[in-house]
Amino acid sequence: MSTQTRPSESAKTGFQLPKWAGSFGFQIIAALIVGLGLGLLAKYTGSTKASPNGLGATLQTIGSSYVSLLQTAVVPLIFTAVVSSISNLRQVSNAAKLAWNTLLWFAITSLIAVLIGIGLGVLLQPGANTGITEEAKYSGKSGDWWSFLVGLFPKNFLGLGASSTVAESGAVTTSVSFNVLQILVIAIAVGVAALKVGKAAEPFLNLNASALAVIQKVLWWIIRIAPLGTVGLIGNAVAVYGWDTIGSLGKFTFAMYVGLALVIFAVYPILVRSHGLSVKQYFSGVWPAVQLAFVSRSSVGTLPLTQRVTERSLGVPRAYASFAVPLGATTKMDGCAAIYPAISAIFVAQFFGIQLDFSQYLLIALVSVLGSAATAGTTGAVVMLTLTLSTLGLPLAGVGLLLAIDPILDMGRTAVNVAGQALVPTIVAKRQGILDEQLYNAPRNGTPFVDDSADNASPSDGTSTDTTPRELADAKA
Numbered sequence: 001m002s003t004q005t006r007p008s009e010s011a012k013t014g015f016q017l018p019k020w021a022g023s024f025g026f027q028i029i030a031a032l033i034v035g036l037g038l039g040l041l042a043k044y045t046g047s048t049k050a051s052p053n054g055l056g057a058t059l060q061t062i063g064s065s066y067v068s069l070l071q072t073a074v075v076p077l078i079f080t081a082v083v084s085s086i087s088n089l090r091q092v093s094n095a096a097k098l099a100w101n102t103l104l105w106f107a108i109t110s111l112i113a114v115l116i117g118i119g120l121g122v123l124l125q126p127g128a129n130t131g132i133t134e135e136a137k138y139s140g141k142s143g144d145w146w147s148f149l150v151g152l153f154p155k156n157f158l159g160l161g162a163s164s165t166v167a168e169s170g171a172v173t174t175s176v177s178f179n180v181l182q183i184l185v186i187a188i189a190v191g192v193a194a195l196k197v198g199k200a201a202e203p204f205l206n207l208n209a210s211a212l213a214v215i216q217k218v219l220w221w222i223i224r225i226a227p228l229g230t231v232g233l234i235g236n237a238v239a240v241y242g243w244d245t246i247g248s249l250g251k252f253t254f255a256m257y258v259g260l261a262l263v264i265f266a267v268y269p270i271l272v273r274s275h276g277l278s279v280k281q282y283f284s285g286v287w288p289a290v291q292l293a294f295v296s297r298s299s300v301g302t303l304p305l306t307q308r309v310t311e312r313s314l315g316v317p318r319a320y321a322s323f324a325v326p327l328g329a330t331t332k333m334d335g336c337a338a339i340y341p342a343i344s345a346i347f348v349a350q351f352f353g354i355q356l357d358f359s360q361y362l363l364i365a366l367v368s369v370l371g372s373a374a375t376a377g378t379t380g381a382v383v384m385l386t387l388t389l390s391t392l393g394l395p396l397a398g399v400g401l402l403l404a405i406d407p408i409l410d411m412g413r414t415a416v417n418v419a420g421q422a423l424v425p426t427i428v429a430k431r432q433g434i435l436d437e438q439l440y441n442a443p444r445n446g447t448p449f450v451d452d453s454a455d456n457a458s459p460s461d462g463t464s465t466d467t468t469p470r471e472l473a474d475a476k477a
Helices: 007-013 022-044 054-070 074-091 094-123 145-151 180-224 227-240 247-274 279-296 301-310 318-331 334-352 358-375 379-394 397-431 437-441 468-477
Strands: 160-166 172-178
Touching: 007 247, 022 054, 022 227, 022 279, 054 074, 054 180, 054 227, 054 279, 074 180, 074 279, 074 437, 094 247, 094 318, 094 334, 094 358, 094 397, 160 358, 180 227, 180 301, 180 318, 227 279, 227 334, 227 379, 247 279, 247 334, 279 301, 279 397, 279 437, 301 397, 318 397, 334 358, 334 379, 358 379, 379 397
Parallel strands: none
Antiparallel strands: 160 172
């Protein structure tokens, strides 16, 4: 009797990559190494920010194009996700309590972060003896409370704005921007209105749910090419800025990263453990989003992945996560709006020889906790810093001193932002008894990156094509 080898059996005998080589985390780490090498190569072959060579321009184009892809999907994602989440909250009996507890824990974690920033600023004295003699000027946008309040009111249905510039040649360039906070306000209003309308709004809510599913599919494709974007983003950062850019601001950079490390590796684990949850499972669940945030430098751009890991890895119910995570992506910024303005304000005061008293330290804490929402839809950290400095009466010229190293700092700040945006919904869900702890404690198995359409798909022989963490946990139990 003749024997035949089925294709599936012959494939197993051929060369196969190790399982860990196909994981998203390994791909990101490999991309970081490749990007670092290419960035150094570009830098030492003469590439500069003003005049990049071929390699430098390629890295810059790849990185900026990837961020543009992420940001393109932000507007429809936030709108459809928030409307859908509000409609889903009708299935949750304690929706108001969930919302209140979410905002409360946003404030608690931000207060802890800003106190760490103040402590490090006082202890390490980052603005003393910097060796910088020239006062850098700053003429960019500054934050203020009135602009924040006015900015809550949308100028159009989509929360979009457009600006045009005319070059000397007469060419007109128009750029379109969006205000995340305004989009959030619009989506909340539409979602609440749909709930009040009742049965007549069902077709609209069904259409919104379908649109959300399509957008998430596109975002899944974008997320899967993140390693390619990582090569461009890290490579360009190294080529343009490099270690020599830090220069005399090395003490300030060190203080910032110590503060960020204390929050993400000390404060967050303590909060996780105090709620009876595994620290290891928290980090293994949230780490893919933290990695993407570090290289993309965009909390809003990382939002799709943050929401995925919060639901699929950390076990937060989708009805709640789709409300809390988008809200956190616009208002919950422990890195940009807590640690950074605290240390930076103290740096500026020390640099200009201004003595701060206890009441001003309290003011730093108050502005940082309440003002993070004022950074939504803007270049967050810089606007937050100008808001803090103007409230304290410190020179805005100090902002210009820190702009040179802002991209280097922004990577760490954004990573901490995203880690906190996933942490708070997890804590609140645990406290309210709605956290799926089997899913939280299940083996990760790469599920955040499994295609949605594959979750329920099965081949012709009837066997499942995918095993979710929930199924693994059930089997283990």
